[in-house]
Amino acid sequence: MNFNQLPLHERILKAVADSGYTKPTPIQAQAIPKVAKGADVIGIAQTGTGKTAAFTLPLLSKLVDKTEAKEERHTRILIIAPTRELVQQIHENIRGYAKYTNLRTGVIFGGIVDRGQIAKLNSGVDIIVATPGRLLDLVDRGHGNFQHVQTLVLDEADRMLDMGFIPDIRTVMKKLPKSKQTLFFSATMNTQIETLTKEFLNSPTLVEVEKRASAAETIDQQIYEVHQHQKTELLEHLLDSSHELYAVMVFARTKLGTEELVTALKMEGITAEAIHGDRSQGQRRRALDDFKTGKVRVLVATDVAARGIDVDSVTHVINYDFPEQSEDYIHRIGRTGRAGVKGVAITFVSPANQNALKKVEKLIGKTLPKKQAEGFKYDQAAEELRPEDRPRARKIAKKAGTNTGRNSEYQNKFANRKNNAQAKKRGPKKSAKRRRR
Numbered sequence: 001m002n003f004n005q006l007p008l009h010e011r012i013l014k015a016v017a018d019s020g021y022t023k024p025t026p027i028q029a030q031a032i033p034k035v036a037k038g039a040d041v042i043g044i045a046q047t048g049t050g051k052t053a054a055f056t057l058p059l060l061s062k063l064v065d066k067t068e069a070k071e072e073r074h075t076r077i078l079i080i081a082p083t084r085e086l087v088q089q090i091h092e093n094i095r096g097y098a099k100y101t102n103l104r105t106g107v108i109f110g111g112i113v114d115r116g117q118i119a120k121l122n123s124g125v126d127i128i129v130a131t132p133g134r135l136l137d138l139v140d141r142g143h144g145n146f147q148h149v150q151t152l153v154l155d156e157a158d159r160m161l162d163m164g165f166i167p168d169i170r171t172v173m174k175k176l177p178k179s180k181q182t183l184f185f186s187a188t189m190n191t192q193i194e195t196l197t198k199e200f201l202n203s204p205t206l207v208e209v210e211k212r213a214s215a216a217e218t219i220d221q222q223i224y225e226v227h228q229h230q231k232t233e234l235l236e237h238l239l240d241s242s243h244e245l246y247a248v249m250v251f252a253r254t255k256l257g258t259e260e261l262v263t264a265l266k267m268e269g270i271t272a273e274a275i276h277g278d279r280s281q282g283q284r285r286r287a288l289d290d291f292k293t294g295k296v297r298v299l300v301a302t303d304v305a306a307r308g309i310d311v312d313s314v315t316h317v318i319n320y321d322f323p324e325q326s327e328d329y330i331h332r333i334g335r336t337g338r339a340g341v342k343g344v345a346i347t348f349v350s351p352a353n354q355n356a357l358k359k360v361e362k363l364i365g366k367t368l369p370k371k372q373a374e375g376f377k378y379d380q381a382a383e384e385l386r387p388e389d390r391p392r393a394r395k396i397a398k399k400a401g402t403n404t405g406r407n408s409e410y411q412n413k414f415a416n417r418k419n420n421a422q423a424k425k426r427g428p429k430k431s432a433k434r435r436r437r
């Protein structure tokens with residue numbers, strides 16, 4: 001099948017040809033005819049499958065047909081997605097696909113001043129792409145008119161559920177016409193999601209491109225068993241030992257952990273940037289741009305901040321901290337191996353993560369292969385001991401002056417470097433003051 005066989009407007013087809021897409025992805029081939037017909041659709045698809053174009057191309061085609069150059073404009077398509085990055089990405093895609101049309105678009109998300117966004121909303125742009133929080137805030141303050149909305153798109157609905165956005169969406173829904181088309185996309189399907197689809201959609205058609213909760217075939221998934229205290233050292237070792245890891249996304253559990261990891265990598269001369277919820281919109285944008293252009297080799301992110309990030313050529317995803325929810329494993333590794341390109345997903349598994357690993361393996365329906373990093377010095381002593389023997393062994397080792405893994409040479413080295421870096425940051429003034437005291 002090619003794009004010409006799908007019910008798309010010729011000006012949209014021209015833009016698609018400019019994007020270099022030669023044929024529709026499976027979700028596009030299945031969803032485009034249904035969306036074009038006006039049906040409510042549940043799309044179960046991971047990011048990387050081409051799902052954004054699957055809903056934007058037919059929706060834009062319909063608007064082009066119906067839009068006269070000078071007519072009064074109203075918001076007719078409302079797209080809600082969980083994070084600012086995803087909203088910006090969807091918006092950029094739409095700008096590209098709509099470049100031969102006169103359709104107007106606007107974005108709404110938090111973290112920046114709202115003046116421009118309010119002006120856009122009130123001017124009745126044809127398409128709005130928004131995060132739920134800021135949208136609700138503006139709607140509550142009486143901005144925008146959603147009486148003419150024809151299609152509502154809820155993208156990454158599973159993540160919106162995880163992030164507690166569903167009540168906000170319910171409130172926004174009250175402002176929309178009862179009769180409208182609703183498109184609902186989710187990477188995973190479970191009973192909670194199914195309940196939501198019943199609440200939000202009307203006789204929907206299901207479009208599913210991969211097995212439920214399956215990971216893309218193009219990703220080579222590997223497990224590295226390692227003790228917690230050696231994870232940073234192992235990450236540096238992997239980055240040092242292969243040039244193939246040149247666009248690497250690393251996932252850490254906490255904002256602080258993300259920052260600490262970036263500091264540690266920088267100290268080893270590895271270019272790295274962090275993105276997490278406490279960084280400003282500008283900082284996040286810059287970090288992402290530097291990663292996309294190859295200026296920065298490693299992007300360290302938390303789950304929430306990384307959601308929906310679309311960087312074409314992520315060579316490796318490294319789960320430095322094991323994902324808290326099994327589903328997050330699928331979201332994370334979906335950052336690589338996108339649109340048919342091969343990718344590698346490495347997961348660090350510490351003894352404490354073994355049960356969570358079993359859950360992930362059950363979810364994806366396969367046992368993940370275990371690998372050992374060549375040339376890496378694993379702390380064997382701690383590895384071989386049963387957990388109940390470890391405190392005793394540590395005492396003995398302390399007496400003997402040997403290493404059980406707790407206070408590895410590396411940890412000391414790292415602690416020293418961290419102290420030195422902090423002292424440098426404080427600058428000579430403070431240390432001089434301290435000396436005087």
Ligand code: AMP
Nearest residue numbers: 021023024025047048049050051052339
């Ligand atoms: P998405 O799943 O929407 O995040 O899309 C993932 C990536 O696939 C994006 O970088 C798109 O530009 C790209 N893409 C979308 N549709 C196609 C297509 N038909 N052929 C090749 N790449 C595509």
